[in-house]
Amino acid sequence: MSEIKCIEFESVQSDVIADLLTIKHNEILSKWKEQKRVQEVLNHNNVNTDFFIKHFGSRVLDYFIGVLRKEQEAGHCPVIIVMLKFFSKHGFMLDEIYRICSGMRNTVVDVLIENDIHHSETLFKETIDLFDMNFSGVIKEYIEISNNISEKCSSKELLKSTISEVNLEEYFALENDDGKDSITFRTDDADDMIEYLNEILEYMSLAMINSNQNDINSVAKILHKTSNVLLHYSPYLDELAxxxxxxxxxMIVNTKLFMEVLTHSGDDMLKLFDAVVRDMDSYIQRFSVENIAMNNVHQIHAPTTLSIKQIITMFAPHEVQEGEMEFF
Structure with missing residues (x-):
């Protein structure tokens, strides 16, 4: 497998994460395979979902638990190599590998947040960094394997297919605004998101008044839940999600920085959050009756995505300036 920079956990609590992932092992696998994007990729390539989880998913998760326990070496997982060769044989595209891997990452992040691991910023960040570093290696490895096995694509073409350069218009080019693919927000999803959005402004106001980091963590959890709802409508709302x-x-990784900015530039930050909430409220009302599967839906959400990026820039500009799409 491609050489991957190993992450040495500064925190002695990495076993805490390993224990949690072990306890939640079956739940993680179940949520992973139930994700719409994962199912679409596997079905498109004629791979049985249960077969994938049993022979690859479960073993990959076991490997990462082993890395957390320092029983396995980061970046050297034989089952990942076998899995990638299997994917290559079945003709998986690079963006499909991304969807599979991001599905695992997002599921693990969900479990960490649901179990309040994010209160330990260092431990949370180290765990996420471990996934990101290893799975970015997965993408590089798949490029190498595909180059060796298939002559259908040159190395240059594969590199152009990396997820950071995937043009969302390719997704939407297959969809028409003629009603053939009519998708609207389900009532339950719309109601949940409206509730979440109201809570965001409430917690942000409390955070300004009380300077309480718990309020910031509550906002982060609400944003995460909202993102997961939006992913029910993949790929149309992926960029926003x-x-x-x-x-x-x-926000979880940089809570202290977020609090500092909120203290000194609270009004500016609240204006951006208010803009996002108002935009989202408008989208929920509109797409509860109109078709989400529109050719230009990503353009409609672009201003909101920009506002979200501006918020991140206020307290963690380094994360935006890197300009790299994380691979989970």
Missing amino acids: FSMKELSES
């Missing part, structure tokens, strides 16, 4: 998830994780 991922930017919201990025904000959530950035």
